Amino acid sequence: MGWSSEQKKNTRVKILHSAAELFTRDGFEQVGIDDVMHHAGMTRGAFYNHFSSKSELYAEAILTAAQDAQSRARQSADINFSHLIEQYLSLTHRKGEIFRCPLAFLTTDINQRDKHVRSAYTKVLKGFVQNINQLDESSPSTEHAMQKAVLMIGAIAISRAINDEQYADKLLSSCRDAVLS
Amino acid sequence: MGWSSEQKKNTRVKILHSAAELFTRDGFEQVGIDDVMHHAGMTRGAFYNHFSSKSELYAEAILTAAQDAQSRARQSADINFSHLIEQYLSLTHRKGEIFRCPLAFLTTDINQRDKHVRSAYTKVLKGFVQNINQLDESSPSTEHAMQKAVLMIGAIAISRAINDEQYADKLLSSCRDAVLS
DNA sequence: GTCTATAAAGGGATAGAC
DNA sequence: GTCTATCCCTTTATAGAC
Numbered sequence: 001m002g003w004s005s006e007q008k009k010n011t012r013v014k015i016l017h018s019a020a021e022l023f024t025r026d027g028f029e030q031v032g033i034d035d036v037m038h039h040a041g042m043t044r045g046a047f048y049n050h051f052s053s054k055s056e057l058y059a060e061a062i063l064t065a066a067q068d069a070q071s072r073a074r075q076s077a078d079i080n081f082s083h084l085i086e087q088y089l090s091l092t093h094r095k096g097e098i099f100r101c102p103l104a105f106l107t108t109d110i111n112q113r114d115k116h117v118r119s120a121y122t123k124v125l126k127g128f129v130q131n132i133n134q135l136d137e138s139s140p141s142t143e144h145a146m147q148k149a150v151l152m153i154g155a156i157a158i159s160r161a162i163n164d165e166q167y168a169d170k171l172l173s174s175c176r177d178a179v180l181s
Numbered sequence: 182m183g184w185s186s187e188q189k190k191n192t193r194v195k196i197l198h199s200a201a202e203l204f205t206r207d208g209f210e211q212v213g214i215d216d217v218m219h220h221a222g223m224t225r226g227a228f229y230n231h232f233s234s235k236s237e238l239y240a241e242a243i244l245t246a247a248q249d250a251q252s253r254a255r256q257s258a259d260i261n262f263s264h265l266i267e268q269y270l271s272l273t274h275r276k277g278e279i280f281r282c283p284l285a286f287l288t289t290d291i292n293q294r295d296k297h298v299r300s301a302y303t304k305v306l307k308g309f310v311q312n313i314n315q316l317d318e319s320s321p322s323t324e325h326a327m328q329k330a331v332l333m334i335g336a337i338a339i340s341r342a343i344n345d346e347q348y349a350d351k352l353l354s355s356c357r358d359a360v361l362s
Numbered sequence: 363g364t365c366t367a368t369a370a371a372g373g374g375a376t377a378g379a380c
Numbered sequence: 381g382t383c384t385a386t387c388c389c390t391t392t393a394t395a396g397a398c
Contacts, residue, residue, distance in 0.1 A: 008381075029210040030293055032373055045376090046382045054374070103339070108289045110342035112211055118344040125343055143355040150356055151328065154335020158284070161291035162306055163299040174324040175331055189363075213391060226394090227364045235392070 012050045014040045019057050020065035024100040027109050028058055059116040065102040066124040072099040081135040082180060088152050089176045094159050094168065103128060104156035125149070151175045193231045195221045200238050201246035205281040208290050209239055240297040246283040247305040253280040262316040263361060269333050270357045275340050275349065284309060285337035306330070332356045 018040035022031045033054055034044045051057045076098075077083040092098055096105065103125055110121045133145035155175035159168040199221035203212045214235055215225045232238045257279075258264040273279055277286065284306055291302045314326035336356035340349040 004381085011381080027289065027293060033375090034373075042381095043383060044374090045384070048375070049381055104289075106289055107338045107342055108208065108285075108287055112208060115344065118342065122343040122345050122348070125339065126348070142351070143358065146352050146355040147332065147359040150335040150339060150352065151331055153339060154331040157288045157338065158306065158331060158334060161288055161299065162303040163296060164303050167303070167307070170323070171327050171331065174327040177324065178328040185363085192363085214393090215391080223363095224365060225392090226366070229393070230363055 008050070011040075011042075011046075015042075015047070015050055015057070016061055016064045017068065019061035020068050020102075023058060023061050024065045024069075024102050024105045025096060027106065028054075028113070033057075055114055055117060058113065059120045062102050062106065062117065062120040062124060065100065066127070069099040069101050079135070081132075081137065084135060085152070085176060085179050089155055089172050089179070091169070091172070094156055094172065096160075101153070101156065104153045105160070107153065107157050128153075148179045151179050189231070192221075192223075192227075196223075196228070196231055196238070197242055197245040198249065200242035201249050201283075204239060204242050205246045205250075205283050205286045206277060208287065209235075209294070214238075236295055236298060239294065240301045243283050243287070243298065243301040243305060246281065247308070250280040250282050260316070262313075262318065265316060266333070266357060266360050270336055270353050270360070272350070272353070275337055275353065277341075282334070282337065285334045286341070288334065288338050309334075329360045332360050 015036060019031075019036045022035055022039060025031075033047050036057070037044050037047050047057075051060075073084075073087055077087045087093065088101070093101070093104075103121070106121070110118055129142065129145045129149045132148050133140060133142060136145065136148070152175070155172055159171050162168055162171075196217060200212075200217045203216055203220060214228050217238070218225050218228050228238075232241075254265075254268055258268045268274065269282070274282070274285075284302070287302070291299055310323065310326045310330045313329050314321060314323060317326065317329070333356070336353055340352050343349055343352075
């Protein structure tokens with residue numbers, strides 16, 4: 001790979017990280033290509049040298065967002081089941097301050113998009129369930145892993161929607177108890 | 182109340198049911214005021230005689246959608262805990278064919294909206310948890326009701342996002358088992 | 363109270379200079 | 381490959397006729 005094409009790949013990666021950050025924060029419709037590019041240090045015109053459409057960007061950004069969230073989460077916790085749960089179902093995650101799992105932050109955003117976006121989301125979800133199944137020593141089955149995944153993702157998604165901080169805290173801690181029991 | 186103001190209220194209610202149906206199906210951004218009004222049998226200009234903004238309509242439509250979903254669900258099932266669960270976690274609900282719970286269909290749509298929208302969602306969620314707590318005879322506590330609510334809402338929301346029908350079915354049935362156990 | 367017409371703003375996508 | 385400029389369409393919200 002020559003210098004120019006390597007540079008191009010770096011730019012592409014930079015756009016993807018920018019998109020992952022903005023999309024998970026504000027959703028597909030609220031984020032413009034202008035926002036993504038300016039956040040990456042460029043202007044809108046350069047975008048179409050790297051992606052053919054906003055939707056294509058979104059699909060890839062979901063995969064990037066999942067990787068980003070995982071690597072940021074691992075900086076502050078061991079790879080241990082109960083630590084993973086506590087970090088996922090934390091106030092920090094609910095507020096989206098350090099990492100944002102796209103499964104929880106974009107859940108109902110996905111349904112209306114094209115098949116590539118939905119496939120990306122599906123791929124991330126399957127990896128998430130598999131991770132739980134491997135780390136959880138108490139009950140190794142896909143069904144139990146799915147239940148725990150739904151409790152985790154659902155708790156973050158719902159607690160972010162509601163307006164009552166105390167209720168959100170209680171919801172999170174209730175689900176933490178359920179997943180860890 | 183005179184004839185004209187009663188007529189006005191009827192029109193308002195008609196707009197709300199139209200909005201509830203379209204918003205739960207396609208989300209806030211995908212639905213225009215034009216769509217809502219034409220689906221209610223009117224044109225866009227008439228809208229602002231009933232609501233001051235799209236956001237205000239959305240907040241009220243969430244409450245209406247919750248009532249509509251509940252009344253439609255009760256037409257085909259007894260008010261019984263296990264029947265409620267089976268209907269909520271059904272293929273019909275996942276596909277949104279007959280009723281659509283706004284808690285599950287609009288989850289991550291809510292976070293970006295104003296406080297009135299979030300308050301409406303919060304109110305519906307609290308009612309949902311309370312309903313579960315009253316109907317569930319096995320474990321009467323707010324914490325258990327919250328866990329079940331998250332499993333139900335999360336399962337529908339996630340299963341609608343993904344692209345793999347078989348996986349979605351397995352996810353739904355796993356959560357059904359968890360809630361009914 | 364509902365209609366048509368229009369203002370005003372935003373954003374996806376493309377063209378062409380550099 | 382990135383820039384500025386522009387096209388074009390959608391959509392919220394308002395004005396004024398009926």
